[in-house]
Amino acid sequence: MVEKKTKNQKRIGVFVCHCGINIAGTVKIDEVLRRLKDYPSIAVVKDHQYCCSDPGQNLIKETIVKEKLDGVVVACCSPTLHEPTFRKAAASTGINPYLCEIANIREQCSWVTEDKDKATEKAVKIIKTMVKKVQYDEPLTPISVPITKRAMVIGAGVAGIQAALDIANAGYETILVEKNPSIGGHMAQLSETFPTLDCSQCILTPKMVEVKQHPNIKLFSYSEVKGVSGYVGNFKVKVKKKTRYILPTKCNGCGDCAIACPVSVINEFDAGLSKRKAVYRPFPQAVPNIFTIEKKGISPCRVACPAGVNAHGYVALIAAGKYQEALDLERQANPFASVCGRVCNHPCESNCNRNQVDKPIAICSLKRFIADYELKKGRQLPPPVEKVKFDKVAIIGGGPAGLACAYFLAKKGYPVTIFEALPELGGMLITGIPEFRLPRPAIKADIDYILAHGIDVKTNQTLGKDFTIEDLFNRGYKAVFLATGASKGLKLGVPGENLSGVYQVLDFLRFVNLKTKDLTTEVNGKRVAVIGGGNAAVDAARTALRLGAKEVSIIYRRSRREMPANEWEIEEAEKEGVKIVYLSGPTKILGKDNKVIGIECQKMELGPPDATGRRMPIPIPKSEFTVETDIVILAVSQAPDTSLFPDLEKTRWGAIVVNPDNMMTSQEGIFAGGDLVSGPATVIEAVAAGRKAAEGIEMYLEGEELKPAEKPNPEIAQFTPEEYALFKKEPRAEMPKIPLTERKSFKEVELGFSEEEAKREAQRCLNCSVCCECMECVKACEAEAIDHNLKDESEEFEIGSLVLATGYEVLDKKILGPYGNGKYPDVIDGLQFERILSASGPTSGEVRRPSDGKVPKRVVFVQCAGSRDPENYMPYCSKVCCMYTAKHALLYKHRVHDGEAIIFYIDVRTGGKGFEEFYKRATDEGVIYIRGKVSKIFEQNGKVTVWGADTLTGKKVELDCDMVVLATAMVPTPQTKTLATILKTALDEQGWLVEAHPKLRPVETMTAGFYLAGAGQGPKDIPEAVAQASAAASKVVALFSQKELQHAPIIAGVDDDLCSGCGLCVGVCPYQARELELKEDGKTKKIKVVEVLCEGCGACSAACPSGAAQQKNLTDEQIQAMVKAGLEE
């Protein structure tokens, strides 16, 4: 190394390169030489035709020695091309390579102008600035860094597989990451490969197996790269391992789970031509040979159910014909299948995603179907649950809440006793809901099922009359659950409510339902007015009609939209003849000799929304009118009768207060739920309360400290508007009903679905979350490999180098408007035809068209579908289509001997070994080629019609055929884009990965240590992809073969004398290359530079206020000098 000299002492040689005419054609070399000759510290100026040539380099070396130069400027092309070349040359003579600089007078000068004088002027200036730079340059030595000799390959298609195998075989550990459940990529989908026609799978699967068995390869399938840090030789990569909900160690690939799974979804491996299960293995030869459960959040129907019934689960099971399994699943969360199947307000249906397509799944009626089905085929009640617990629990009130609570406790083995005031169980179910909606047998069915679990029942036991809560505790009950409901009818608070002929709705309904009082004579032939808009009001009105009322009207304060009663009940009521008077509030019940004769009402208008969110009714002054009637039924609202619980805390309006986490009241050991707590609510809400109380009681009795019920906010499964648009509309199954003429009796109105109807309806389900968590797979798996609670994991790896083999996709034919936007079933893409041809495909290798399974007798192949079309689609040629279309046509003719294969093409491109011969073979075997791009494809009358042209004869060609195969363009995968952002590596405008140099560095990226393999970089066929993969692998191996890496010394140092230790630079450094540390004095701070990490970006020197941070060989002083030189006249 030459000892340091002060700037002006340096002897600098300038060598001007002609670069043929690239430079000399524009820059007047002689003038440049003349003008530089006497420039300070330039010892010698020479020129050469090609400085980079051997003689050119020799000239430089000799001159350095002869002239005793200690600095060199080569004026030539861009430093990215030849800086290394000339620095090596300089170094070989003994001077420090960093004292040799490039003045770029080609890219930045001769190529950007045709004006010779200007070019010459600029060349001189550029050279002068670089001379100045060299004057200030200091000799530097590269920094050496260690290498982690472990590689990662992203993407396990054929390219990724090849790259991984080559690196692994060279003896280096390789981590192979694949996003899909199996490796193999698109090649695994192909039938035969051109031009040799050997079976794609047959040549690929051995490699796949080799990957699996290779000691140096760690395979992470169903995994994604999430983050990268570090630099060449020393990267850290974060990999997310998506869970399969199946333990790889245990799964033996037997496939029993898939047989048991009721959910069928589109099979992407068959390019959408077949269905697969929610638990699946893409194809039999998959590596690893493990099944995967696909989950996309939770279906909205499940989230909507207050009792957490797995609606999606039982619907899917019904679709699969597993009715008993469906019922069992339903009963895990709700024992009232038969009841709720009839009267549930089914929020699940309002939240069903199918609403976005047409109408929701008839979830409720499906529930009824499985319940009825069980009875129809004669059911076996479950045996009593063994009493494994000893703490007795008393339940007061045999309505839905009480029964549900008893059910869940009994299942846990607790001794439970229900105390019911009435002679029979059922509560509001039997007293409040009329038989034409909910027949007794339907209620009994559920109650029998519940009691079968071993529950002790004491009827005719009224709290406060026959026993007290204290008694119960004295009699050894350890916990009490209060579920006495809300049966106290509220008054209107208007004159005349005590007239005879005025009924509280619940009394009215109870008399009829329990037949405790015969109202027929009273109602028959009379006019009845019901006041209120809830389900009870509607039930009462419909009941009155059945009792023979001649005229029934409902008077409601708000409008139809605000009516709390179920929409479908209101519709039935109207059909049956109930009149509804909206926006009217009663002001007085009119009577004559103590009998009702009518109601005085007032018109209402809707004001702003109230607490319940419904718009408030506001009386319109002087709008009174009279409704003549003989009977008035008050159905305003009901409240719980809590007079029996003096010492329990209550809400303002008199309901019992409970801790929402365990339903315990203000008194230890006493729990409450149902209408008693919530006020009048639905059956399903009562069930939910009962279940929660059961859990609360268990926690209490087991002495577990109360853990607040965690508020789960599940990711609700959704589709995009585009996806919704793709679903076919299918009519919702109509519930068969008895004719209106038979609605005078109390016969049940709804008849229920037939098995066929139920199955068909269930099959409309969109399977929003894919897996429905029915747990059938868990039952089926003998290896016990399935665990639905598994979570995604992520792992970080230290690697030295990375190969990107992210592959391609085919252009979605939905965007090809003139070709039918993908709406024609018999217009398919190339990948789909590969599946049709493939022995393992949907038609097991027989050529049959998707629409009707017929063997197509004439198939038209359309090339350049989306390729070579800069105006509308992809500007580039997809390269493989010409050959695979020839292959398709040929294979089609081999399969269908009397078939006609016609190919529309723009050009046939057969550049490749054996390709032209293969093309000839296709024509020899009778494939017809027509030179012209297809303009339009449409399907009508069962025929597909293609509008093309034959440009060679100048004729428009109109062809009818049975099937069209589109050679759709190759496009980059969306994942490539995400990955590129993570890796900060470049994409071109179409989204393909960009190589470092199109000719000289085709498998490298701009980031040192990242290499490219396969179609992720651009359209390629298999041999090309494989070749590139091996090339990338050898790049990695070459990198690893070095002991250590040289890190350019152009880094930022720090001048301790100037550094104030402010630490600004630490913040701006993107590479964590600068740290603050204490000086020797132990007080003040100074900067420490981690040279290995410094990339020489210069951010710190820009930020440094004191000028302490200086870039080596790019100091402020140096740059100023260079700028000056550049501006000299």
Add this chain to the structure above:
Amino acid sequence: MLEKNSNKEIISLIEELSGQKISDCFQCGSCTAGCPVAFAMEPVPSQAIRMLQLGMVQEVLNSEGIWLCAACNVCGTRCPRGVDYAKISDALRALVLRSKKNRVEPDKISKDLIYDAPQQAFIAGFRKFVG
């Protein structure tokens, strides 16, 4: 054939009047393939453009084909190279009409047609066919 150079001016005139770059066409034929009247056209759109590329201007100007274009614009909408033949043929017709050659003589149109058809048919027709 290849009189391109001798016809430089008129071809660049056609390009100017149509706003289309004739050399952009790579003869895929999708214009012909989508043309509703191609079955009767002589030459078909792609051929007409080809002839212009080769400088056979007179042949195209004298051809029948250019008079059949209904200006439905399918060709231009689907052309992968953004060449709009409707515009080119519009320019070609203009060139002929400007040399005072009427394509249609208004007084020779059948009376019934004039009675039945909407006037916009004739206005459009005359604009395209009468100089």
Add this chain to the structure above:
Amino acid sequence: MRYPYYPGCTLYTKAKNLDRCARQSAQILGFELQELETWNCCGAIYSTVTDDLAAQVGPIRNLVQARKMGNSLVTLCAACYNVLLRSHNFLFAPGNEKTRKRLLEFLEEPYDENMKVLHYLEVLKNDIGWDKIKVKVKKNLKGLKVAPYYGCLLLRPAEELKFDDPDNPKVMDELMATLGAEPIDFPFKGECCGGYILVNAPDIALKCSKTILDSIIAAGAECVITSCPLCQYNIDNQQKLIREKSPGFKKIPVFYFTQLLGLALGLEGEILALDNHYVDPKPLLIQKGLING
């Protein structure tokens, strides 16, 4: 809402039913078509010849008139729509600054870019909205199988008009669905009816019309709707000749979309002008219970 409205020549004569139903329906839907005080022929077809400024003067004069009344201009005839919109675009196309100056100086009227040339269908879809129209429907067209025929001038050049997807247009389908009718999809929605070559090559024009009608009938439609008097003529009146040439051909009635709109909104009698058709549509409407026999 008030929209400056350009009827165009044909709507004053042979296409009265297109015009009247549109105006009346507008009132029912709560907007008004305010006819330009003075207007002239739009030229019926857009001249793409770049130096053919004479052809631009007519349409631009109409635009200028409209600009005085507001910042949008509504048209019904697909041809007028196509010409007026493209003339507007021509004025403001990059590189046409000089030409624009020349034309506007010639017209001695001010004009600027803040002008929207709209088709009546765009007003219905974007400004009124299907939901609002749905609630105004008096006569639901349930069970009426309608083939919406768009033709060329509404759809192309797509990148200039930006009216609808040229390969898969929807707006008239959506309108028909809104009125309760069943829109029938068929592959020739956007194919050419033969247009004005009717004048110099009637046979060829006829072949175009027949291809379209064949496809419509094969698709199971009971009637057709159009938005252009020239399409209307080629699809409706030309059925006369088609039947002479191929006797087996089964006639199918063709409406202007505004007639069915009006019918659904409760318009009746004269205003619907159901007699201005070659194929009498009344039997179909009677059979569907939409009008009284």
